[in-house]
Amino acid sequence: MALRAALRSRSGLSGLLSQRSSCSSDIRMCVSPLLVPQERNYSTPPKIRVEFDQSTGVAVMHMQSPPVNSLSLDFLTELCISVEKLEMDKSCRGLIITSAQPKVFSAGLDITEMYGKSPEHCGAFWRSVQEMWLKLYGSNMVTIAAINGSSPAGGCLMAMTCDYRIMADNPRYNIGLNETQLGIVAPFW
Ligand SMILES: CCCC/C=C/CC(=O)SCCNC(=O)CCNC(=O)[C@H](O)C(C)(C)COP(=O)(O)OP(=O)(O)OC[C@H]1O[C@@H](n2cnc3c(N)ncnc32)[C@H](O)[C@@H]1OP(=O)(O)O
Numbered sequence: 001m002a003l004r005a006a007l008r009s010r011s012g013l014s015g016l017l018s019q020r021s022s023c024s025s026d027i028r029m030c031v032s033p034l035l036v037p038q039e040r041n042y043s044t045p046p047k048i049r050v051e052f053d054q055s056t057g058v059a060v061m062h063m064q065s066p067p068v069n070s071l072s073l074d075f076l077t078e079l080c081i082s083v084e085k086l087e088m089d090k091s092c093r094g095l096i097i098t099s100a101q102p103k104v105f106s107a108g109l110d111i112t113e114m115y116g117k118s119p120e121h122c123g124a125f126w127r128s129v130q131e132m133w134l135k136l137y138g139s140n141m142v143t144i145a146a147i148n149g150s151s152p153a154g155g156c157l158m159a160m161t162c163d164y165r166i167m168a169d170n171p172r173y174n175i176g177l178n179e180t181q182l183g184i185v186a187p188f189w
Helices: 002-008 010-022 073-088 119-137 154-160
Strands: 048-053 058-063 094-099 142-147 164-167
Touching: 048 073, 058 073, 073 119, 119 154, 142 154
Parallel strands: 058 094, 094 142, 142 164
Antiparallel strands: 048 058
């Protein structure tokens, strides 16, 4: 609902843009969100489920944040912690990232994280986005995105930071960057 409201309202979009630019200077500060204490609400189910097969050395990471695995601060923090844990386990050689949600791999950045939030929150959010792709792109594990649904924008970014991508052959599943349509300027990373 909040996403639809933000997309419908031009002022919502420009508000979103001005917030983005107000925290863009923070983006180059590579502060690990893992170093920033996050409030974890233990009453909510985990957004990431990892299955590690010791015999093959391959872990499968299931993104399970309904409805569309949007990349919120909490989601990204959980994902980064999971990747970091696997990275520390030297017996883990490969990581497959996939979605537990039907039809959607990831809807990209959680738009509600960028709308009506403080500059501090926006800074923390964009740092966690950066942390996610740095962790995946720089991983020592072989990383594979098993794209079993639509994967626009940040979902596409996540897939692109993996070593390999395999996408389900379904004409209804889309992938690509749509920032211009949304009026978002991606950071200059
Ligand atoms: C160099 C690159 C840098 C990276 C920058 C990235 C920028 C971004 O990622 S901005 C986010 C861009 N993402 C989108 O524009 C995706 C928008 N969503 C969709 O196209 C569709 O939702 C879908 C194809 C992913 C799924 O379609 P489906 O018909 O199955 O579900 P819906 O009814 O559309 O959505 C269900 C539910 O989820 C909410 N939602 C969808 N996307 C987002 C999102 N990105 N953030 C927050 N919430 C999202 C949607 O509003 C619906 O909620 P309600 O049921 O409450 O209405």
